[in-house]
Amino acid sequence: MARVKTEKTRKIPITMKEMKKQSFLMIVSFCMVVYGIIFYYWPLTGWIMAFQNYKPKKGLLGSKFVGLDKFRFLFEDDVFIKVIRNTFAMGVINLVSTTIMAVLFAIILNEVRRTWIKKPIQTISYLPHFLSWIVVTGILHVSLSPTGIVNDVLMRMGFIKQAINFFAHPKYFWWIVAFANCWKETGFNAIIYFAAITGIDPSLYEAASIDGADRLQKIRYITLPGIKPTFLILLLMNVGNVLNAGFEVQYLLGNGLVQSVSQTIDIYVLKWGISQNDYSLGTAAGLFKSVVSILLIVLANGLAKRYSEERLF
Amino acid sequence: MKLKKITALLLSSALMVSMLAGCGGAAEAPAPADTAPADTTEAADSGDDAAAADTAEASESTGDVKEFTMFITMPGSEINDDNEIAQMIADKWGVKVKETWLTGQTASEATGTLIAGGEYPDFIDSDEMNLLVDADALVPLDDYIDKYPEFRDEWFTPEEWDKFRQPDGHIYWINPFGNTMGETKQTTHNDEAFWIQVRVLEWAGYPKIETMDQYFDLLERYIAENPTMEDGTENMAYTILCEDWRYFCLENAGQFLAGYPNDGSVIVNKSNMTIEDYNTSEDTIQYFKKLNEEYNKGFVDPESFTQTYDEYIAKLSTGRVLGMVDQWWDFAYTVNDVFKQTGLDLKGCNYVPLGLTTKEGMENRWHTYDDTVNQASGIAITTDCEDPEAAFKFIVDCAMDQELHDLRWWGVKDVDYNVDDNGLYYRTDEQRQNWADTSYQAAHRCQYSYFPQWHGTSRDGKNANKPEEQPSEFMNDMAKPLKDCFDAYGITTYPQMIGSVQETNGPWFPMYSYSNNFTTETPGGVAWAKMGECKHEWLPKVVMAKDFDKGWGEYMDAYEACKPEDFLAEMQEILDTFK
Numbered sequence: 001m002a003r004v005k006t007e008k009t010r011k012i013p014i015t016m017k018e019m020k021k022q023s024f025l026m027i028v029s030f031c032m033v034v035y036g037i038i039f040y041y042w043p044l045t046g047w048i049m050a051f052q053n054y055k056p057k058k059g060l061l062g063s064k065f066v067g068l069d070k071f072r073f074l075f076e077d078d079v080f081i082k083v084i085r086n087t088f089a090m091g092v093i094n095l096v097s098t099t100i101m102a103v104l105f106a107i108i109l110n111e112v113r114r115t116w117i118k119k120p121i122q123t124i125s126y127l128p129h130f131l132s133w134i135v136v137t138g139i140l141h142v143s144l145s146p147t148g149i150v151n152d153v154l155m156r157m158g159f160i161k162q163a164i165n166f167f168a169h170p171k172y173f174w175w176i177v178a179f180a181n182c183w184k185e186t187g188f189n190a191i192i193y194f195a196a197i198t199g200i201d202p203s204l205y206e207a208a209s210i211d212g213a214d215r216l217q218k219i220r221y222i223t224l225p226g227i228k229p230t231f232l233i234l235l236l237m238n239v240g241n242v243l244n245a246g247f248e249v250q251y252l253l254g255n256g257l258v259q260s261v262s263q264t265i266d267i268y269v270l271k272w273g274i275s276q277n278d279y280s281l282g283t284a285a286g287l288f289k290s291v292v293s294i295l296l297i298v299l300a301n302g303l304a305k306r307y308s309e310e311r312l313f
Numbered sequence: 314m315k316l317k318k319i320t321a322l323l324l325s326s327a328l329m330v331s332m333l334a335g336c337g338g339a340a341e342a343p344a345p346a347d348t349a350p351a352d353t354t355e356a357a358d359s360g361d362d363a364a365a366a367d368t369a370e371a372s373e374s375t376g377d378v379k380e381f382t383m384f385i386t387m388p389g390s391e392i393n394d395d396n397e398i399a400q401m402i403a404d405k406w407g408v409k410v411k412e413t414w415l416t417g418q419t420a421s422e423a424t425g426t427l428i429a430g431g432e433y434p435d436f437i438d439s440d441e442m443n444l445l446v447d448a449d450a451l452v453p454l455d456d457y458i459d460k461y462p463e464f465r466d467e468w469f470t471p472e473e474w475d476k477f478r479q480p481d482g483h484i485y486w487i488n489p490f491g492n493t494m495g496e497t498k499q500t501t502h503n504d505e506a507f508w509i510q511v512r513v514l515e516w517a518g519y520p521k522i523e524t525m526d527q528y529f530d531l532l533e534r535y536i537a538e539n540p541t542m543e544d545g546t547e548n549m550a551y552t553i554l555c556e557d558w559r560y561f562c563l564e565n566a567g568q569f570l571a572g573y574p575n576d577g578s579v580i581v582n583k584s585n586m587t588i589e590d591y592n593t594s595e596d597t598i599q600y601f602k603k604l605n606e607e608y609n610k611g612f613v614d615p616e617s618f619t620q621t622y623d624e625y626i627a628k629l630s631t632g633r634v635l636g637m638v639d640q641w642w643d644f645a646y647t648v649n650d651v652f653k654q655t656g657l658d659l660k661g662c663n664y665v666p667l668g669l670t671t672k673e674g675m676e677n678r679w680h681t682y683d684d685t686v687n688q689a690s691g692i693a694i695t696t697d698c699e700d701p702e703a704a705f706k707f708i709v710d711c712a713m714d715q716e717l718h719d720l721r722w723w724g725v726k727d728v729d730y731n732v733d734d735n736g737l738y739y740r741t742d743e744q745r746q747n748w749a750d751t752s753y754q755a756a757h758r759c760q761y762s763y764f765p766q767w768h769g770t771s772r773d774g775k776n777a778n779k780p781e782e783q784p785s786e787f788m789n790d791m792a793k794p795l796k797d798c799f800d801a802y803g804i805t806t807y808p809q810m811i812g813s814v815q816e817t818n819g820p821w822f823p824m825y826s827y828s829n830n831f832t833t834e835t836p837g838g839v840a841w842a843k844m845g846e847c848k849h850e851w852l853p854k855v856v857m858a859k860d861f862d863k864g865w866g867e868y869m870d871a872y873e874a875c876k877p878e879d880f881l882a883e884m885q886e887i888l889d890t891f892k
Contacts, residue, residue, distance in 0.1 A: 055451050145315070146615050165616060168857070257854065259849065274421070276842055277428070281833075300703060
């Protein structure tokens with residue numbers, strides 16, 4: 001406690017001399033602040049739209065203020081309630097499944113001893129990350145169609161008698177999206193865990209071997225605790241991203257039949273904001289999403305702070 | 314102190330979130346409302362930039378040719394930059410237009426994106442014109458129109474021009490389609506219908522098909538006897554296109570089956586001038602009941618409700634689909650060209666329209682004989698156009714200069730068509746093949762298909778304005794099975810095949826041109842948007858339902874919740890202005 005106090009009293013007073021001394025740092029950080037203001041905070045002035053009946057002709061200053069009318073419309077709209085549910089559900093499913101897959105993949109890959117096998121697998125596994133969603137959804141659309149490879153295999157193996165049209169049933173949709181996310185991102189997300197595993201002190205493994213630990217025990221008692229900090233930080237960062245459950249996948253894979261489970265907030269914003277030209281309503285929906293995201297990340301950070309050392313801020 | 318801490322926390326978290334959103338953007342999704350439009354705009358912008366770059370490059374080489382850009386909210390094929398006919402037009406009329414088409418987005422999304430970005434192409438043809446007017450994006454055309462009195466008087470009547478007048482009294486766009494010059498030469502049924510392949514009719518001995526029951530009965534019998542095509546491809550009885558706005562292929566057949574014309578969003582009962590809702594009518598229920606029955610019997614394509622437009626066209630192009638509901642312009646140009654290229658037209662894969670109704674002996678109004686003036690859309694000049702004078706002159710030239718019109722629709726004389734001793738245009742088989750070939754089209758053909766154009770007879774008094782309307786061309790272009798079919802029914806054109814009643818439509822026709830312009834400003838507009846969403850989801854469900862009555866009941870509950878009465882009341886108000 002005493003040490004903390006002394007640190008506080010050692011705070012450097014802001015003087016012209018001190019500023020001159022740190023002028024380079026000042027300039028660099030000033031640039032970053034300006035960048036942040038221009039690209040992150042200035043666009044937020046557009047949030048005013050959410051409280052207006054915005055018309056492009058009249059602009060931000062000329063449009064009429066309507067208070068919370070747009071929000072009232074949002075929360076009276078059954079569709080929007082469903083949209084929130086979909087976004088949360090898909091966000092959580094995606095977060096859980098991609099994280100588990102990435103950790104598993106990194107651990108398994110780490111157990112491969114031969115570099116000439118390991119390296120190519122690693123490279124190949126993260127290639128899908130660089131495919132655009134339109135390509136991935138195209139592949140999915142073809143392979144999951146009633147005449148596609150998945151139905152073909154299932155029928156030949158006798159699991160089903162009739163081809164299933166996967167995109168016509170709401171019950172499959174979330175899982176298809178989760179699968180698509182896993183397929184695309186597992187390899188890429190695993191890189192960071194893989195790096196974390198590589199950073200674990202090899203002497204720990206050697207010591208464990210001497211103590212007679214087998215492979216599973218080494219994973220259980222060394223690898224997993226070793227990547228725990230990375231895991232928690234990534235989880236924290238991603239919690240704020242839960243509402244970014246996706247736009248392209250759902251937009252490209254969705255159709256009329258599954259729209260009640262496929263629409264996310266982003267699609268809703270596009271549908272009402274851009275297509276119906278109700279920018280105010282779109283902004284209101286987007287604003288709601290941002291606020292919830294901030295709350296989520298603060299909450300998650302608080303929890304992490306309480307139960308372990310890792311935290312974002 | 315505490316406040317400061319909280320502020321710092323909030324600010325840094327906001328920064329964090331927006332940074333994350335920025336990082337994840339490429340792979341995940343652009344998140345908050347403010348970044349979403351920005352991202353899409355970027356895409357549109359880069360497209361525009363590319364177009365602009367092309368423009369700049371080309372104009373350097375050609376000197377005083379005016380280069381314009383145009384965006385059309387319909388999918389289409391871009392022509393090559395060095396397209397031959399486009400170059401001829403540029404040389405003679407001094408204008409070159411770089412057309413870009415809708416890709417990926419829906420029409421309203423594309424328009425909304427342009428407005429959000431605030432940068433426009435020189436010409437635009439959108440389904441959402443009123444949004445562009447709201448955004449002050451269009452140049453009023455009144456003065457320009459008055460500068461060309463000949464064009465003004467020939468293109469539309471004063472009443473028709475008035476239909477285009479917006480609430481502020483200006484005219485902002487001109488519909489380029491559906492005008493007939495001189496004697497009508499209508500040969501195609503450029504409307505909606507139940508289509509059927511001629512090979513099915515031939516197999517059945519060219520029967521008279523009047524109702525949906527007869528139609529599906531025929532398809533079922535044909536499939537039972539001919540499960541596959543000659544090459545072993547499986548035949549498919551019936552498919553439905555259901556993607557985005559094209560779901561009219563599923564949605565609006567009820568109005569036609571009841572014998573009404575294509576008002577699109579509602580039925581107009583002429584006897585007492587009231588608006589009626591076809592979504593809940595008996596005929597529509599019967600129609601969906603029949604579809605449901607056929608679906609459960611396995612005669613409707615199970616991919617119907619999940620296929621995209623491209624997949625649908627690809628499916629039709631294989632020649633295996635026996636029938637569907639669609640608009641001629643939505644499939645025929647592409648699919649018929651493919652049939653011609655692959656020889657499937659000789660196997661009887663061409664489609665002919667049937668004018669089905671709920672009961673036998675009813676009058677049908679599938680075909681629209683009059684010129685349909687859809688005042689909801691057309692070609693417009695935007696405020697970003699630097700030389701609206703020249704731009705408008707080119708619109709006029711397209712409509713008024715026969716030489717230019719021939720070049721666009723017939724091609725180059727002695728290359729794409731020949732002229733016989735009587736001055737009639739004709740084409741050889743090779744010329745017809747070329748004209749239907751996609752790579753030839755990109756390199757040579759330039760129709761500027763969203764600029765004004767005429768149907769009917771050319772100014773020379775002999776030829777048709779468009780090749781497909783030239784009687785000799787039309788007959789020669791037909792493959793044998795199609796011709797046999799026409800002969801068997803004793804007809805010479807598609808409209809005769811469908812046999813609709815000839816009558817003049819009311820001045821309100823088509824009502825869809827009003828509902829297309831509804832915005833969410835009014836309760837009716839909100840209802841209209843919600844009804845669309847609801848029907849998109851429920852109509853396929855109803856067709857796929859195991860128990861039709863139960864499915865229909867659930868659909869009706871969802872439909873009533875959209876408050877269709879608000880929409881109908883506003884449509885009635887519009888109709889009342891014509892009383």
